[in-house]
Structure formats: structure tokens, C-alpha cells
Amino acid sequence: xxxDARATADALKVEASYFEEASNVYLxxxxxxxxxxxSGLKLGRQVTLRPVQAIKGILPGRQIKIEDRVLTSCGVxxxxxxxxxxxxxxxxxxxxxRNEDAAHGSQRYAFLADRAHEPRLLAALNRRKVRADKVxx
Numbered sequence: 001x002x003x004d005a006r007a008t009a010d011a012l013k014v015e016a017s018y019f020e021e022a023s024n025v026y027l028x029x030x031x032x033x034x035x036x037x038x039s040g041l042k043l044g045r046q047v048t049l050r051p052v053q054a055i056k057g058i059l060p061g062r063q064i065k066i067e068d069r070v071l072t073s074c075g076v077x078x079x080x081x082x083x084x085x086x087x088x089x090x091x092x093x094x095x096x097x098r099n100e101d102a103a104h105g106s107q108r109y110a111f112l113a114d115r116a117h118e119p120r121l122l123a124a125l126n127r128r129k130v131r132a133d134k135v136x137x
Contacts, residue, residue, distance in 0.1 A: 008117055015118035018109055023096035024057035025121075027113060027128060028064070030085045036067060044068030044076050045083040049091055049110065055124040057095070064093070066110050082110035090114070090128075092121055 019025055028049035038044040046067040051060045066079035082091035090113035097109050116122055 011115070012117040015116065015121060018094040018097050019056065019118055019120060021097045022056065022094040024060070025055040025092065025094050026051050026057075026059050027053040027055065027124065028091050028093050028110070030082070030087050030089050030091060031063065033083075033085065033087055038068060038076055039071045041071070043071060044078070047083050047085060047091075049082075049093065051093070052090075053124065053128055055092070055121065060095075064108070066093075066108060069106070079106050079108050080110040081115075082112055085112050090125075092116060 028051045030047055031050045032048035034046055035042045036044045036046045044067060046065055048063050048065050050063050053059065066083055068076040068083050069078035070076065082093075085091060091110045092113050093108065093110040095108055097107060113121075113125060116125060
């Protein structure tokens with residue numbers, strides 16, 4: 001139980017930090033996912049996201065791609081854990097951040113929305129549920 005509490009506290013800290021630093025924060029739906037090669041091995045994933053709701057800043061007017069970029073001793077890293085998501089799942093995207101997961105210089109970090117802990121992100125998710133009929137699939 002203490003490990004779960006510690007993991008939640010760590011996630012909250014990271015999410016709050018990225019929220020403050022990001023120029024844009026938004027919800028996006030995963031519309032496509034495919035395997036990609038990293039270091040010559042089909043270990044990574046590339047995910048296409050369609051932005052659906054701005055949380056902070058502006059909502060991009062086009063789809064974006066996130067991907068795993070680097071193979072490390074701990075596995076693949078890149079634009080965030082949302083690359084493990086499936087078509088239809090929602091992600092939270094932070095644009096304009098120093099992505100600490102990889103040394104590739106990405107300015108974007110995305111994680112699956114159902115893993116959110118930060119109060120401003122949770123509030124946005126709750127607002128979206130109220131207006132779910134207005135968000136196209």
C-alpha cells in the first residue's frame with residue numbers, strides 16, 4: 001500500500017510540473033497505433049492522436065504523432081507512456097515540455113488519461129464526461 005501511495009505522489013508531482021511548464025495541455029483520442037523499429041528491432045510504437053479538448057493553451061487543429069524513440073537498458077522510451085495505448089483510448093498531451101524520459105530532445109509528453117492524478121487534469125476529464133455527447137469518436 002505504501003508503494004502505491006508513493007507512486008501516486010510521484011505521478012502527481014510529475015503531472016503538476018508538466019502542467020506548469022507546458023504551453024498547451026489537451027485531451028486527445030488515439031486513432032491509430034503501429035509497431036516501429038528502434039535500433040533495427042520492431043520494439044517501439046507510434047501512435048496518432050486526434051486532439052479533442054484543450055485543458056490549457058490552444059488545441060492543435062491537426063492530428064499529432066507520438067512515438068517510442070530510444071532503446072535503453074530499461075526498455076523503450078520516447079514521447080511518453082501513451083504509446084502503449086489502444087485505438088479509442090484518451091491521452092493527455094503536454095506540448096512544450098522538457099521530456100525527461102529520453103535524451104532525444106522531444107518537446108512533447110503524453111500519457112493515458114485514465115492514469116491522471118493531478119486535480120486540474122481530473123477536473124478536465126470530469127467536464128469531458130459531462131459533455132461526452134459533444135466529442136466526436
